[in-house]
Amino acid sequence: MSQNTSNHSKRVPLLAPQFIVNKYTIGYNDTKDIMIKRYEHTQVGYFIIVAIVAAMVAIGIILANTGVNWIAIAVLVILAVALVLFPSLTMVIREEELLVQFGPGVIRKRFKLNEIELCQAVKNPWYYGWGIRLTPQGMLFRVSGSHAVQIKLITGKEYLIGTDVPQELEEAIRQAISYR
Numbered sequence: 001m002s003q004n005t006s007n008h009s010k011r012v013p014l015l016a017p018q019f020i021v022n023k024y025t026i027g028y029n030d031t032k033d034i035m036i037k038r039y040e041h042t043q044v045g046y047f048i049i050v051a052i053v054a055a056m057v058a059i060g061i062i063l064a065n066t067g068v069n070w071i072a073i074a075v076l077v078i079l080a081v082a083l084v085l086f087p088s089l090t091m092v093i094r095e096e097e098l099l100v101q102f103g104p105g106v107i108r109k110r111f112k113l114n115e116i117e118l119c120q121a122v123k124n125p126w127y128y129g130w131g132i133r134l135t136p137q138g139m140l141f142r143v144s145g146s147h148a149v150q151i152k153l154i155t156g157k158e159y160l161i162g163t164d165v166p167q168e169l170e171e172a173i174r175q176a177i178s179y180r
Contacts, residue, residue: 039093039172043164045086045143048130052083086131089143089162091169093176098151100141100161107132109141111151111159118152119173121166128160135160149173 059076063069085103092099098116101108124135124146133140137150142162149169152158163169 037092037094038176039169040090041163041165041169042088042090043143043145043162044088045130048143049083049087052079055079056083086143089141091161091163093172098173098176102141102143109159111153113177115153115155116151116173116177117154119170119177120150121170122148122150122160123166124148124160124162130162 056076056079059072059079063072063076066072085107087103090099090101090105092101093113096113098111098113099108100111122137124137124140124142126146128135128140128142128146130142130144133142138152138158138160140148140160140162142148142160145162145164147164147166148160148162149166150158150160151173161169
């Protein structure tokens with residue numbers, strides 16, 4: 001998959017402090033007054049967005065033609081929630097953590113940098129799917145494509161973080177864990 005160069009993708013130079021985060025910012029660590037963001041990238045799941053919107057339109061048409069159907073309305077609500085929660089995947093590396101969050105950040109996972117033992121860029125098979133999945137290589141977080149960075153924690157747990165820039169994310173993680 002080619003690199004996403006649209007305006008929807010935030011790219012920050014590796015390990016160049018971007019800004020100081022204040023206490024009103026999502027992800028604020030109460031034990032510190034500031035956190036320096038070292039890396040951030042957001043991948044938008046365009047296919048997921050289009051598929052969910054198309055399904056919502058189809059259900060809306062069915063509802064308009066057949067009248068009230070509570071199952072169809074429930075499915076419509078579930079799709080709307082999925083559209084809000086899973087449109088993108090953002091990876092942020094801060095002083096002491098790697099944060100992976102879907103959409104607005106309601107669903108997220110934090111990894112302490114001092115607990116990451118290894119990382120490497122990988123390509124996953126298409127059938128691993130998108131979203132949050134358990135795979136033979138560990139828990140997968142992905143919104144699009146087949147590329148990911150696999151991280152192994154000192155506990156032995158493994159995770160796959162989907163991204164359209166796997167080499168860039170791998171290098172950012174390697175640099176961050178080498179400075180811990």
